[in-house]
Amino acid sequence: MHFFDTAIALTPAGDDRFRGATSPAYANMVGPFGGTTGAVLLNAALQHPARLGEPIALTVNFASAIADGAFEIEARAVRTNRSTQHWTMLLTQGDEVAATATAVFAQRRETWSAPEAVMPADLPRPETLARLDRALLPWIERYDMRFIRGGMPAEFDAQEQPDSSSVMWVRDEPPRPLDFASLAAICDSFFPRIFVRRRQSVPIGTVSLTTYFHADAAMLAAQAERPVLGSARALNFRNGYFDQSAEVWSDAGALLASTHQIVYFRA
């Protein structure tokens, strides 16, 4: 079983309830990597017997640090329409709410379609780039990240940079076929933009993360285990909070997901 499948595994625990546990393979500075927390919340809806269609939107609010160990998820389909379904999720440890989430699922129909944004052009292929190989944190070891620009600073030298943009190839390590849950986690794999911008390590924590799924299951299956391209940036850093946005592209240049988050920082 892949580390990721262990991390997002859930056991049914009655109506709308599931049990899971944090995974040491995805440990972060404090508690687990937020990407796996978001993925396991999405997985509760994906696994739910009432589920309709595929995910379109996911928002995860990180209410507190999650303690290593067991947790419970409540996932409720609060509204099911002809082709869409609205979910609310709550992740609890004991009596405490550690995360909340909402998701929209849908059955898509074929329609007029058109890209507007395009993948950055003339990128070096992942096999020509070196993998980030510093053992920074367990969760980072679970990704093969190859930076084209804006990588984790080799040294936190406090030399402020003009911008916080990053472009990287990324896939699960070891390789694993892409699906909605792993794509949701990859959407949180972009390092905090403040590290790239300030080249300083400061305490940070994502407070809210939203992902839009542009791909369907067939597009994800076609991408299989190969690296996807991620491109991330921030708009604004102000008084304890900054945002960041990223796009995730298939290696054929199709937009798979776009993702946005707002992050607390102490400085």
Place this chain on the structure above:
Amino acid sequence: MHFFDTAIALTPAGDDRFRGATSPAYANMVGPFGGTTGAVLLNAALQHPARLGEPIALTVNFASAIADGAFEIEARAVRTNRSTQHWTMLLTQGDEVAATATAVFAQRRETWSAPEAVMPADLPRPETLARLDRALLPWIERYDMRFIRGGMPAEFDAQEQPDSSSVMWVRDEPPRPLDFASLAAICDSFFPRIFVRRRQSVPIGTVSLTTYFHADAAMLAAQAERPVLGSARALNFRNGYFDQSAEVWSDAGALLASTHQIVYFRA
């Protein structure tokens, strides 16, 4: 009382519960303008006696068309930390959930701050531009919108455009001092990008809307009743759904909010 204050007015109805009603002044094609729905959900947390700090993030999921008339909102502070507070909200009509929302509030501290995105430069001032004056829908009448580019097509001639970008000055009509609730509504005032891109009117409906508040109350008070600048675009249109993102700037060039949504369309 301003139309907007009427539209977001709530009456306490017991623990964590409030009553409100849709407002004809903000009627949309079907039901009310989504911006006022988002604003009234935010207002439930703003009005709640347990509220801590100011909004940082708001996500609203539109689960169904809202019927004209009364609704009830449940707003619960599911987790209160030292400086942050996490909210879940549910808007119901009878036994049906019509919208769900989550919000994060925070008490900000002064920190290192820096913009990364900058407001588009060399823009014509609003007073030199004509107001959109076609009586399209009641809610549109409640805004003074002055387009610099990408306005509502004068004619839906089905001439597909190369992109869907818009830049506009916008304020409440009649003028009203900017606050978090009105800023949240303005974040949904950008026309569906598919109208701009395809110059065709097709049935659409926002399914999920996320707004990040970069401004605090003092910055909003300083902006007062003057028009803010909005800049919007899409990344991708595919099989029934497209995303759109926008930034809202003060007239002094400070980022007040960034906002993202995913929208259903039929084509």
